Amino acid sequence: AAKNDRLETIRTYSPAMDEALQLRRTINSELDRALMNNELTLVYQPLVCARTGKVMSAEALMRWPSKQGLAGSPGVFIPIAEESGLITKLGAWALDQAMLEIKRQKTIPIAVNVSPVQFRVDGFANSVEAALERHGIEPALLHIEITEGVLISHTGEAQRTMNRLRQMGVQVLLDDFGTGYSSLSYLQQFQFDGLKIDRAFIQQLDIGHTGRELLKSIIALGHSLNMKVVAEGVETEDQAAVLQLLSCDFLQGYALGRPGAADALHAMTGPEELLGGLTRKGGGWTG
Ligand code: C2E
Ligand code: MG
Ligand code: MG
Ligand code: MG
Numbered sequence: 001a002a003k004n005d006r007l008e009t010i011r012t013y014s015p016a017m018d019e020a021l022q023l024r025r026t027i028n029s030e031l032d033r034a035l036m037n038n039e040l041t042l043v044y045q046p047l048v049c050a051r052t053g054k055v056m057s058a059e060a061l062m063r064w065p066s067k068q069g070l071a072g073s074p075g076v077f078i079p080i081a082e083e084s085g086l087i088t089k090l091g092a093w094a095l096d097q098a099m100l101e102i103k104r105q106k107t108i109p110i111a112v113n114v115s116p117v118q119f120r121v122d123g124f125a126n127s128v129e130a131a132l133e134r135h136g137i138e139p140a141l142l143h144i145e146i147t148e149g150v151l152i153s154h155t156g157e158a159q160r161t162m163n164r165l166r167q168m169g170v171q172v173l174l175d176d177f178g179t180g181y182s183s184l185s186y187l188q189q190f191q192f193d194g195l196k197i198d199r200a201f202i203q204q205l206d207i208g209h210t211g212r213e214l215l216k217s218i219i220a221l222g223h224s225l226n227m228k229v230v231a232e233g234v235e236t237e238d239q240a241a242v243l244q245l246l247s248c249d250f251l252q253g254y255a256l257g258r259p260g261a262a263d264a265l266h267a268m269t270g271p272e273e274l275l276g277g278l279t280r281k282g283g284g285w286t287g
Helices: 002-036 074-084 087-105 124-135 155-168 183-189 199-206 209-224 237-245 262-268 271-279
Strands: 041-049 055-063 110-113 142-146 171-177 194-197 228-231
Touching: 002 074, 002 087, 041 087, 041 262, 055 074, 055 087, 055 262, 074 087, 087 110, 087 124, 087 142, 087 262, 124 142, 124 155, 155 171, 171 183, 194 199, 194 209, 199 209, 199 237, 209 228, 209 237
Parallel strands: 055 110, 110 142, 142 171, 171 194, 194 228
Antiparallel strands: 041 055
16 A cells, blocks of 8 residues: 555656656756856845944845746756856856956945855865956955855865965855754854845844844844944834934845846945935935
8 A cells, every 4th residue: 555655656646746857957058048148147145244334345236137927037047057056157257257346446345145065165265265366356355245055065165265365355244044954053053254134034023022022133243243233124214213223234135225236236336325324314225
């Protein structure tokens, strides 16, 4: 009976699984072609100082404009590319593009998201070092964002890679903090330069007292471990004001600036923008 049940299960689920697999394969090959045809781009979203409103750095986010629908969103195509391994090619391209942008503006650091798959490739730190040298870029202008997925298993290797990057002067930030299984234990094992609190916690601010207390604790924890703390997904002025009161260091989110072309970022880092800051009345902070 057990055997029959299993066969039944296979018969029931396999067509759907085939379809999903086929879809992923299609997306992968389209993505590979898009990369070759120069159809991918990076957009940049500012991180601003919570105290002054000054743009301190920007995060590079990948876009696939020619791909319509859900699959064109990085939240969907990045995991697919991670599964196939294509992410190492995409990731190398993103690092290179971001470095070209750093070279163009040379004022604020740019953060690049690095997938666990790419981070674990042998010689990743070396390739970053070589690329920095090739472009003639100061390592301090490059930030790397990783999620705790990087650290699950292979911890020894990941630790060496992290240490190498930080010794070079590249800053490493822990992205999406609080959403994984063991965020706290990773803080014990790894020294990060910064902690990016996942936007789920910022949204909790609107709900009530508990959300605020939780954020207060996370920010204090980050500071006690010598990290800069960033709030992700700040969508309203009220959220920004609370985070400012809680001594969060940097804010990122639609309320501060949407991801956009690098040129928009240059405009934001102009002198007026630097002075206005969070205390500026009206008009919002998005410029
Ligand atoms: P992430 O690194 O946590 O990036 C933050 C995401 O939140 C971005 O989504 C950004 O557009 C979005 N966001 C920013 N402000 C707000 C806000 O106020 N409200 C809301 N609701 N969302 C906000 P995006 O660009 O769709 O990217 C999704 C994820 O895909 C990223 O999450 C990152 O994990 C991954 N990703 C994007 N670009 C790259 C890349 O070049 N390489 C790698 N490996 N992953 C990337
Ligand atoms: Mg990120
Ligand atoms: Mg994040
Ligand atoms: Mg994320």
